[in-house]
Amino acid sequence: MKCPIAALILLATLLLIALAPSASAALRAGAATSNITPDMGVVLDGTIMKIGPAKHVHDELHARCLVLDDGRTRLAFAICDVTMIAPEIVAEAKELIRRSLNLPPANVLISATHTHSAPRALNVGFGPANDAYHHFLARRIADGVRRAANQLAPAKVAWGSVAKPEFVFNRRWFVKSDSQRANPFGRRGERVQFGPDRAEAEKPAGPVDPEFFVLSVQHADGRPLCLLANYGLHYIGGVPTGHVSADYFGVFAERVRAGLGAMDQEPPFVGILSNGASGDVNGVDLRAKTPTARGYERMREVAGALAEAAVAIVGRAEHRDDLPLAAQLVDLPLAVRKPDAAQLDWARAVLASPEGKAAKPARPVIYARETLGLSEFPDQVPVTLQAFRIGALTIAAAPCEVFAETGLAIKQAGPDATFLIELANGYGGYLPTTEQHALGGYETWPARSSFLETGAEPKIRAGLVDLIRAVNAGEGQERPAGGSR
Ligand SMILES: [Zn+2]
Numbered sequence: 001m002k003c004p005i006a007a008l009i010l011l012a013t014l015l016l017i018a019l020a021p022s023a024s025a026a027l028r029a030g031a032a033t034s035n036i037t038p039d040m041g042v043v044l045d046g047t048i049m050k051i052g053p054a055k056h057v058h059d060e061l062h063a064r065c066l067v068l069d070d071g072r073t074r075l076a077f078a079i080c081d082v083t084m085i086a087p088e089i090v091a092e093a094k095e096l097i098r099r100s101l102n103l104p105p106a107n108v109l110i111s112a113t114h115t116h117s118a119p120r121a122l123n124v125g126f127g128p129a130n131d132a133y134h135h136f137l138a139r140r141i142a143d144g145v146r147r148a149a150n151q152l153a154p155a156k157v158a159w160g161s162v163a164k165p166e167f168v169f170n171r172r173w174f175v176k177s178d179s180q181r182a183n184p185f186g187r188r189g190e191r192v193q194f195g196p197d198r199a200e201a202e203k204p205a206g207p208v209d210p211e212f213f214v215l216s217v218q219h220a221d222g223r224p225l226c227l228l229a230n231y232g233l234h235y236i237g238g239v240p241t242g243h244v245s246a247d248y249f250g251v252f253a254e255r256v257r258a259g260l261g262a263m264d265q266e267p268p269f270v271g272i273l274s275n276g277a278s279g280d281v282n283g284v285d286l287r288a289k290t291p292t293a294r295g296y297e298r299m300r301e302v303a304g305a306l307a308e309a310a311v312a313i314v315g316r317a318e319h320r321d322d323l324p325l326a327a328q329l330v331d332l333p334l335a336v337r338k339p340d341a342a343q344l345d346w347a348r349a350v351l352a353s354p355e356g357k358a359a360k361p362a363r364p365v366i367y368a369r370e371t372l373g374l375s376e377f378p379d380q381v382p383v384t385l386q387a388f389r390i391g392a393l394t395i396a397a398a399p400c401e402v403f404a405e406t407g408l409a410i411k412q413a414g415p416d417a418t419f420l421i422e423l424a425n426g427y428g429g430y431l432p433t434t435e436q437h438a439l440g441g442y443e444t445w446p447a448r449s450s451f452l453e454t455g456a457e458p459k460i461r462a463g464l465v466d467l468i469r470a471v472n473a474g475e476g477q478e479r480p481a482g483g484s485r
Contacts, residue, residue, distance in 0.1 A: 023052020025322045027070055029217045030151030031226035031270035034063040034144030036080060038119055039449030042133045043126040044244065046083035047237070048449070056243030058296070059250050061118055063137075064272040065144035066217065066226045068390065069152055073325040074101075075388050076145045077228060079274045079421075081246040082137070083120040085112045087384070087399070087426035089138050096142035101149055102370045106177035106329035109386060109397050110141060114275045117239045117248035117273050122396050122427060124373070124448065153269050154220035155391060159393050159417055162309050165210035167302050168233050170404065171195050171282040172205040172441050182444060184367035185346065190440025198286055201438045205439060208232065211411070212306055213419045215393065216311045220321065224260040224269050229310055232404055233277030235282055235303060238295030243475045248299035249273045255307035260314065273306070274421045280443060300463070323391030326469040329425075331382035332463050335453040337446050339371045340377065341444030347371035347460035377451060382461060384425040387467040393417040394472060396464045397424035400431035400452070401443070406461055409471070413465045415472060420464075433457045 012046075037060045044148060045051040061081035061225065068075045075113035076097065094105040121137055179200035182188050192205045194430070209232045217226040229252065234250045246253075262269035283302065348370035358365070380423050386397040394414045402422045411418045424450050430443040430450040436445050437454040444450060 005234050011245045013359040026394065027068065027155050027157065027323060028152040029066065029068050029155035029157070030148040030153065031066045031217070032151060033270055034065065034146035034147070035060055035129055035267055036063050036082070036137055036140045037061045038133045039129065042119055044242065045120045045124070045126065045202055045364065046118050046119060048275070049230045050241045050334050052242055054244050056244065057247040058117070058239065058243045059095045061115070061181055061244060061246050062250070062449040063144040064253060064270055065148040066228055066272065067145060067152060068157070068325055069149040070216070070325045073327065074103055075146065075325050075327055075390070076103060077272070078108070078110045078141045079147055079272050080112055080137070080141060081249060082114050082118045082121060082202070083114055084110045084427045085110065086122045086134070088123060089121055089134050089424050091134065092138035093141040095137065096180050097145050100142065100146050106325040106386065109388060109421065109424055110393070111241060111274060111397065111421050112247040113246065113273065114278070114423055115245065116235050116237050117247060119247040120446070123305055126181060143257050144447065147167070150284070154321065155217055155225055156217060156319035156321040157217050157318040157323060158314070159213070159215045159391060160313040160317050161213040162209050162313060163210040164212040164231070164306065164309060167209040167210070167283050167305070168206035168210055168281050169283065169285050170206045170208050170280055171234070171284065173201040173253060173279045173286065174203050174205055174438070176199045176202060179454065183440065184363040185210065185445070186364070192439040192441040193438070194442035195284065201286055206414045206436065207404050207408060208278050209277055209407050209411070210265050210421070214310045216314045216317055216319065217299070217389070218319050223265060224262045226270045226272065227256050227260070227310060228272045228274060229306065230274045230276045230421060230438050231306060232278040232281050232407055233302070234278045234281055236283055236295065238300045248303040251299050251303035252307055255303050256310050259307045259311040262364065274407050275423060277404050277420050278403040279422070281404050294319060295470045297440045324389070325420065326471050326474065327386070328467045329384065330463060330467060331384050333380050334383050335460060336374070336451050337453055338377060339375050339446065343371055367445060367447060374446055374451055381428070382430045383456070384450070385460065385463045385467055386416065386425055387464070387471040388469040394468050396468055398422060398431070398460055398464060399424055399430035400428040400460065403433060403436065405433055406431065409461055410464055410468070414468045418468065423464050428452055431460060436477070440468055
């Protein structure tokens, strides 16, 4: 170059480009799936009344993984086809991810879809096959995230949502006073029941959240790369005992891949459906005589309709590549609802009675076992709360089966585009509000599936609102200096 001034201007321009703020750095994304199907014989305990070994695989289970990177911050999602996922398994997977990708636990979101035709992936003593499955699961999750990171390529994202109220129903109902039967602990007077007979039902005890949310990720040239959806529907179910299936979450992943014309794409497109706040929401319309046990057929109907809605949202969304990412995570210590001496005496008496020895245990026997199980819990447990930011989109995550009312409140408190992924980063059981605890019903009965203090919901709600605020104030956790890429 002959003119030194021109050279200086060029140098200055190059420096300015290099020092430009991260928000303008182009986004990259990668996605992968990892097969997490258990061996035959691993105990499937997703449905507490139908516990038994895996005898058949209807469709394979997967950890469906998405990694996003804005040049400064990296976020990873791993949405897994298990009923729930123990904090120990999450910790093992996150440690493997930290070691291989130098990605801190705060930037990794691991959740369960809540398919019930799968292991719960909790340490509840089903023996060596299940223990081995838990370590396998942790390794497969970490592998899925690593492989998604291997695929990182220039990308752009968009999001949108639509109301799909036709598939979601609050499953907790106020019942007529003469149908207030005794709960498994022998106490009467609970005003709310889970899925009562139609003749006994008065009105739903809570709302539903009909919003179906879609985060679309495309390659820079517009080809679909990944789609992460979110919907507050417990699961469909109705599958034969012993069947392994990803439920409608798996069908959705396939249907959306076909709907977006991404069947033969390289690298493969990944569809993901995460569970929203569905602790008290299922797909059974009590008022309309919905046929219940049409399992696989019903999964295809619901997943097909949602995939169609997702494709329409992607078609009208404007994708962008200049969105900053951020992550926040906090562990909230909460008390456990441990049984008192009288409750323990009751449980031991039930288990010592002839009823307690029956081959097919009745409900009081099951809850007597749960009571003893709960007595071995620590007095306090850490409850992991998390928030991700993708530009103006916020994703909150909690380890509980969150009720629709809480999910709606989180959406209300967050920016316009906010959704919640439940059963994430560990397991905190059902999360009824304080009012719902007073009304009673299945989700409130103390068990290893409902164990947090009755005042947990307002604390978790406030904790999530604080995190949403912090992650949007730019207080994200950045990649540690010198991190591997
Ligand atoms: Zn559940």
